[in-house]
Amino acid sequence: MRYRRLQDLREEQDWNQTYVAHCIHISQRAYSHYENGTRSLPTEILSELADLYKTSTDYIIERTDTKKPYPKKNT
Numbered sequence: 001m002r003y004r005r006l007q008d009l010r011e012e013q014d015w016n017q018t019y020v021a022h023c024i025h026i027s028q029r030a031y032s033h034y035e036n037g038t039r040s041l042p043t044e045i046l047s048e049l050a051d052l053y054k055t056s057t058d059y060i061i062e063r064t065d066t067k068k069p070y071p072k073k074n075t
Contacts, residue, residue, distance in 0.1 A: 002037030005060050009053040010035075024048045 021031040033039035058064045
């Protein structure tokens with residue numbers, strides 16, 4: 001599955017793949033695979049990307065068109 005919104009979100013911030021990969025502590029090559037859909041996106045990485053882009057995981061995987069993240073759970 002190609003995650004088109006990952007590229008859109010990254011470009012909206014004017015970030016390159018290397019910068020995003022650095023922020024989530026993976027290689028640029030690994031991030032590129034996730035963005036292009038040539039590698040499955042692990043839930044841990046998906047969650048980190050949602051936090052980085054300040055959106056929901058559902059928005060990234062196109063289950064919703066609402067960009068605003070869900071409220072954080074109180075622990």
